Amino acid sequence: MPNHCENCRPALEFVVRRLCCRLTRSQRRRRLRYQVAVAVGSGLNKVTKSKLKIGLDFALAKPGRPVRKYMIDVNTAVQLIRDASRPLSVETISLSDSPGRVLAQPVVADIDAPPFDKSMMDGFAIQSADVTSGRLVLKVVDRVMAGQKCFTEVQRGTAIEIMTGAAIPNGADAVVIQEETSPGSSPEHVTIRAEKIRAGQNILPQGSVYHCSDTLVLAGHRISAQDVGLLAEAGANQLQVRRRPVLGVIATGNEICPPDQFPNESQIRNSNGPLLLSLAQAHGASAVDLGSAADDEQALSQTIQRGLATDVLVLTGGVSAGMLDFVPRVLKSLGVQQIFHKVSLKPGKPVWFGLHNADSHRCLVFGLPGNPVSTFVCFHLLVREALLVLGGKAASANDSSERGILAKTHEIRGDRPTYWPSRLSIIDGKALVEPLDWRGSADQRCLVQANCLAVFPEGNRTYAASALIDMRRLI
Numbered sequence: 001m002p003n004h005c006e007n008c009r010p011a012l013e014f015v016v017r018r019l020c021c022r023l024t025r026s027q028r029r030r031r032l033r034y035q036v037a038v039a040v041g042s043g044l045n046k047v048t049k050s051k052l053k054i055g056l057d058f059a060l061a062k063p064g065r066p067v068r069k070y071m072i073d074v075n076t077a078v079q080l081i082r083d084a085s086r087p088l089s090v091e092t093i094s095l096s097d098s099p100g101r102v103l104a105q106p107v108v109a110d111i112d113a114p115p116f117d118k119s120m121m122d123g124f125a126i127q128s129a130d131v132t133s134g135r136l137v138l139k140v141v142d143r144v145m146a147g148q149k150c151f152t153e154v155q156r157g158t159a160i161e162i163m164t165g166a167a168i169p170n171g172a173d174a175v176v177i178q179e180e181t182s183p184g185s186s187p188e189h190v191t192i193r194a195e196k197i198r199a200g201q202n203i204l205p206q207g208s209v210y211h212c213s214d215t216l217v218l219a220g221h222r223i224s225a226q227d228v229g230l231l232a233e234a235g236a237n238q239l240q241v242r243r244r245p246v247l248g249v250i251a252t253g254n255e256i257c258p259p260d261q262f263p264n265e266s267q268i269r270n271s272n273g274p275l276l277l278s279l280a281q282a283h284g285a286s287a288v289d290l291g292s293a294a295d296d297e298q299a300l301s302q303t304i305q306r307g308l309a310t311d312v313l314v315l316t317g318g319v320s321a322g323m324l325d326f327v328p329r330v331l332k333s334l335g336v337q338q339i340f341h342k343v344s345l346k347p348g349k350p351v352w353f354g355l356h357n358a359d360s361h362r363c364l365v366f367g368l369p370g371n372p373v374s375t376f377v378c379f380h381l382l383v384r385e386a387l388l389v390l391g392g393k394a395a396s397a398n399d400s401s402e403r404g405i406l407a408k409t410h411e412i413r414g415d416r417p418t419y420w421p422s423r424l425s426i427i428d429g430k431a432l433v434e435p436l437d438w439r440g441s442a443d444q445r446c447l448v449q450a451n452c453l454a455v456f457p458e459g460n461r462t463y464a465a466s467a468l469i470d471m472r473r474l475i
Contacts, residue, residue: 084353092240108214120175125174143161180192244285248290248313249289344416
């Protein structure tokens with residue numbers, strides 16, 4: 001089917017028409033699900049099927065229940081974003097350029113590590129049976145340094161002086177450390193003062209860290225500094241990685257001025273732009289500052305057109321229901337297909353998401369609310385999900401909610417789940433979550449202290465200290 005948006009519309013209209021059916025709610029549910037499945041078959045993509053499910057759930061709502069109750073939730077929004085996103089192409093880079101990039105292919109070891117039995121200490125390579133039998137004075141027959149090959153074999157009654165990292169000479173099965181020896185009666189002898197030496201002592205066996213052909217790092221892994229050391233040891237000097245996503249940022253609004261300008265009595269500085277650029281870079285994207293746009297449809301359209309050349313375009317402001325909130329209308333005029341508008345969360349309800357697909361280039365478009373805390377929360381919950389898929393990064397345990405213990409009594413009110421800036425502390429192995437003194441969506445000072453978001457379900461409730469709650473770490 002050439003246009004899944006056109007396919008989606010009649011199916012959704014069909015769902016709504018079925019509301020006229022004089023059946024019980026459970027009968028309507030079963031029949032509607034069956035008939036929608038028959039009507040649209042399997043020709044629709046994941047995005048359209050997810051939208052059908054949302055429309056179906058809405059159609060089956062109890063009569064008279066407010067529409068806001070059927071605003072999509074965060075999990076549904078995340079799934080729609082993942083369904084619309086595609087991993088980017090693969091490119092080859094050098095190991096030195098790899099930190100922060102996401103592997104597209106696993107890295108396999110081409111040698112054992114260590115590649116030989118290796119001394120872990122400075123000392124003397126010996127046969128442990130000598131010490132076991134009470135022979136404590138040994139003849140030193142050679143010396144071997146790290147990086148050298150020793151051609152002398154250790155025999156009974158002999159020792160070879162050895163340095164850390166050197167290969168164990170043939171015949172030796174233990175290393176006695178320098179501190180447990182003393183000079184013998186002549187320079188060619190050493191006295192062993194250790195009471196007991198076991199076979200294998202102070203030796204790191206060949207292949208004990210990993211074997212040749214072991215998979216060291218999986219595809220989808222974001223490369224860290226410590227990974228670079230391992231990959232260098234394994235000889236992975238050239239790596240197959242996903243192309244870094246390009247994320248463009250546009251801040252909208254007549255009221256904003258550049259950060260280096262002193263605002264007049266009706267202005268505020270543009271903090272959302274720098275915030276989003278920093279977040280994008282921290283999550284592995286190449287961030288592009290597309291500047292700001294006034295609340296003017298023509299100016300906004302021109303700026304957005306440039307932004308559609310990126311992989312992800314993020315706008316802030318202009319997505320709510322105000323007189324000058326032009327963003328959704330301008331995006332539609334430019335051919336951006338809306339996938340959802342408004343999500344049941346606080347802060348961030350007006351968030352908008354869509355897809356622009358033209359000339360084989362896909363651009364994921366996010367319209368975030370203009371208040372900075374809303375922008376911050378929506379990035380972590382939603383925009384970040386798109387970057388994970390584009391970068392080919394597998395989801396981790398950190399991507400989902402964890403449980404924590406509320407550190408103090410907290411009162412919550414609202415008709416949407418609230419993501420409250422909080423401070424996580426690990427004390428005696430317990431995760432204690434302290435909601436911060438947050439003064440609303442414009443309070444950026446609170447964000448500086450936050451390292452997690454406490455998640456409170458919708459409704460009015462007072463949570464007692466020590467209550468178990470959901471929370472999401474900020475990374």
